[in-house]
Amino acid sequence: MRREVEEAMRLWGKIENFLALTGRKVIAFFSGYIEFQHYLKSIFNSFKSLKYLRMRSLYSTVLLQTKYTGLDAVFLISVVALMLGATVIIQASQKFPKFGIDSFIGDLLVLIIIREIGPLATAMIVTSRSGSAISAEIATQKQNHEIRSLELLGIDTKLYIVFPRIIASILSIISLVILFDVVALAGGYLISRLFIFIPPQQFLATIINAFSFEDLLITFLKSLMYGILIPLICCYYGFRPTSAFQIPIFVSRAVVRTLLSVFIINALISFLFYL
């Protein structure tokens, strides 16, 4: 009898721990959600500061961020696009003729590269490259009291730090997605010629036939959403650390949660427009 009671108590203890852990996670999720809402609200409120701000103070940050996020990522994006493009083209051109659907190669390329992989891979590269840098930079600036020093100079930090990064990120991601698509299709085609031969006119014609204005619009919409989302989330986590040892924790969190948000947005847009 006593053993049964002890076992029941132990079991109850485990259930209690599980419930407490779940409760803590749920509370943490909702408090994080509320904090992020406050952050978004403060960003929107900061637009009021635009009337006091001289835009010239943002130019250098926009230029620097565009260079780092866009220009400096050109080589990496090109290599990834080339490899992914070649893989998709080789796979499609090897398998499709066997099923007698080789005329759909263009559709597949537009479907996979332009609609999905182009914006998604670009967003992933920008998040891991620039998103982590944005978080780490802001977190370090906060630890060095630089953010406070900006505030004490009467500078609206949300506007001064987040706004130029959003502008730079939008410009960079749109440009990089276009670059990715072009390199993936053109470069992929050239690489695939080492293994298989598709007449260039046929290749081009199938892509043009498969491509629609809607694809262009949705790719642009995705790029725009990622351009806003990546710096917004990464800046949020950059502002969060309260001590130096928390910096890597929040930088890692920034990258993981931005990637998760990118995947969710991607799925949501595909669901809304293509289903």
Place this chain on the structure above:
Amino acid sequence: MLGDMENSFLSVRNMSYMLDIHSTLRGISFDLKQGDNIVFFGLENSGIDKICPFISCAIDDFDGDVFFKGHDVKNASYFERNIIRKDMVYLQRGYGLITNMTVYENIALPLRYHSKMTSDEIDFRVNQLIDEMEIDLSRDMRPVDIYQSERLKTAFARAIALNPDLLLAEHPLEAQCVLNVMSVMRSLKKWADSPLKSVIIVAYNPAVFSDIANRFIMLYRGEVVFDGTREEFLSTTNEYVVQYMTFSPKGPMMV
């Protein structure tokens, strides 16, 4: 009473704060006339480190009021505070220079953000400050590449770039060789001598600023234990000041 506070240059009333026994301020009140300069001094944890953050409302969870040129700083909105801070500049401890900007860019930052000056006018003003601070050789260097004295000079130049009316300087000479920062001291003296400019300095070594300040306030455990003019400070027999200035363990203060 409220009318007086609103009309004065800087008025601090019943500034109180209690975090723990070591971090406290109890009913600090003082007025500052335009052109006057104050040095706050005292032991670590005497409350002096809260003076500048509270006046500028960098931290605003304290009791009491702060009025600056008729503006209620504590109850001002986020945007109003940003405007007030153009006239009330806070040179914080550690200086807070922006590490990814050069010395030139750091000094130009408030001018580019706030002023309506043209690029040429900004360039002229920044060069003027660089010459005054004698930091021409480090103009294109980042804060990590320059000496501690040059960091102070850059931060000071950035603080006065917009020609504010009130400068809050928190431990400006901490970890500094006074001989290396003579240009700052000269500039600070010129600033303090101006009838339209005021400075509040928080420091552990008040005697260094005896040429600059005309009022000295000592705090101990969050309360004012000495408040006097320069002459009174230099000739005082106040046992708190005497103990502090002679570095003596004997006296009313528990060290």
